[in-house]
Amino acid sequence: MIAYRKLFRVSKQSPERELLVERAARAAADFGAAAGAVDEQARAVLGINPTDASILAVLYEREQLTAGEAAAAIRLSPAATSTAIQRLVAAGHLTRTPDPADRRRAVLVLTEATRTLLAAIYEPIGDEGTALLADYTDDELRVVTRFLERGRALQLAHADRVRALR
Template identity: 30%
Template sequence: MKGKPRPRATPEQALYAMDRMIALAQFGQQDIAARLGLNVTDLTCLGFVIEAAIAGEPLAAGDLAERAQLTTGAVTGVLNRLEKAGYAHREADPGDRRRVRVVMAEDAQQRILQVYGPFYERIGALFADYAPDEIAVIADWFTRARAVLDESLEEIRATSP
């Protein structure tokens, strides 16, 4: 399958387009979180819970704190709110009773897809306009850009006053 002709773009134009998309996504996350009865941090943490559930991996509260770069105390508040909203619950780790696992509620993914579903459908339709080789380039770019962003944020955090 051959991709459609694409307009030429400079790295500066691509960077500008990325910046605009990130800004829109940040504001959009606030709207989505509010619609789900959460704040952005809770929504982000819920995403990690869902990701672990889909992968079939247990997620300890401490692991969630590490992924979200929050203190364990802050994660306790997040989990309290996720439980209250019915998106997740805690259970004892059968291998180590001192550890607590975070488990997604049965209907959590369905509730979230009610909000995210139309967006995912539109993105799916957008991907349909690209050839497999083009999608591979897009996926590679996002993966590598995420690594660059992660490295840059580590530097910023290390030098923050």
């Protein structure tokens, strides 16, 4: 991964404004890198790759999915998703069970051991992060939320742009 801080370009503004914008941009990049460091360590603990981690993350959030829903959620081809699911089942992270609504389909469910491990990894971060946010005013939270939502949309749009370079 390229160091984002070398890519920051601040338009001509007052020197104070340029420093503030650069500081905010660096803080956002550093935040993303720190979250990436946690995810990297979580993948090491779980013995999985980033694609597998994406599937586990979606399942942790949604409880159960079909393979097709998992593929759509992580924006991966059905074939690649099927391969990842096979790895995760073999590693003991997922089970396939009959869909209660349609017995012809299977749904993916996290094993209890994996759900417990994911909770041990990520729930303390969520709890402490929520406590940090409680220190902000309502107006500050609106700004933080707007920035993060817009930043996420920007990152996903650029992920699509970069994907098209293949």
